[in-house]
Amino acid sequence: EVQLVQSGAEVKKPGESLKISCQGSGYSFNTHWIGWVRQVPGKGLEWMGIIYPDDSDTRYNPSFQGQVSISVDTSSRTTYLQWTSLKTSDTAMYYCARRNDYNWNDQVVDSWGQGTQVIVSS
Amino acid sequence: QLALTQSPSASASLGASVKLTCIVSSGHTRYTIAWHQQKSEKGPRFLMKVNSDGSHSKGDGVPYRFSGSSSGAERYLTISSLQSEDEADYYCQTSETGNVVFGGGTRLTVL
Numbered sequence: 001e002v003q004l005v006q007s008g009a010e011v012k013k014p015g016e017s018l019k020i021s022c023q024g025s026g027y028s029f030n031t032h033w034i035g036w037v038r039q040v041p042g043k044g045l046e047w048m049g050i051i052y053p054d055d056s057d058t059r060y061n062p063s064f065q066g067q068v069s070i071s072v073d074t075s076s077r078t079t080y081l082q083w084t085s086l087k088t089s090d091t092a093m094y095y096c097a098r099r100n101d102y103n104w105n106d107q108v109v110d111s112w113g114q115g116t117q118v119i120v121s122s
Numbered sequence: 123q124l125a126l127t128q129s130p131s132a133s134a135s136l137g138a139s140v141k142l143t144c145i146v147s148s149g150h151t152r153y154t155i156a157w158h159q160q161k162s163e164k165g166p167r168f169l170m171k172v173n174s175d176g177s178h179s180k181g182d183g184v185p186y187r188f189s190g191s192s193s194g195a196e197r198y199l200t201i202s203s204l205q206s207e208d209e210a211d212y213y214c215q216t217s218e219t220g221n222v223v224f225g226g227g228t229r230l231t232v233l
Contacts, residue, residue: 095166099217099222105174107218112165
């Protein structure tokens with residue numbers, strides 16, 4: 001069974017740094033892209049970026065480029081989303097999601113982590 | 123540019139059927155999409171993927187009354203015999219290599 005288990009909720013102050021995690025199990029971790037998705041309260045799903053664990057190839061949504069960084073540790077099957085200086089506008093729920101690539105035009109998210117709530121407040 | 127368009131809201135009566143639509147952008151009409159369900163205060167759940175030829179493949183435990191189909195640039199999610207627990211937001215999603223795209227979501231109200 002594919003499982004993505006995320007780290008727990010965080011409460012931080014503006015300007016602080018943060019790294020949240022997502023551990024995958026039950027599938028070939030290195031050969032599936034893992035992405036991060038933001039959901040601000042009351043709004044839709046926003047793709048932030050995606051990483052291929054086997055070679056750490058990372059692609060970012062231009063809206064999030066330079067605002068966050070995505071990394072991976074294949075030895076622990078864990079993907080990370082990191083901020084160096086949080087803003088109050090980073091307050092949101094963050095989900096990791098596995099993408100399954102069947103073909104060039106058949107690439108779908110088929111598994112989700114449970115979500116990590118991040119609250120940034122002074 | 124790869125994009126997905128969904129109507130913001132839909133409603134149908136308990137026990138009825140409803141068909142939600144996701145429109146794939148021009149030039150990408152052969153792309154497969156996935157449907158995800160998100161209930162209030164919960165995380166998203168993968169329901170199924172729908173190919174351009176109309177075939178679909180459901181996730182584990184997805185009830186029989188959920189089905190997918192396709193016509194041209196449109197991908198559909200049909201829910202029959204609506205239950206109160208089907209009230210949720212439904213998102214479609216697709217991808218190309220370094221880019222993942224979500225539709226804006228459709229809020230389904232069960233009357």
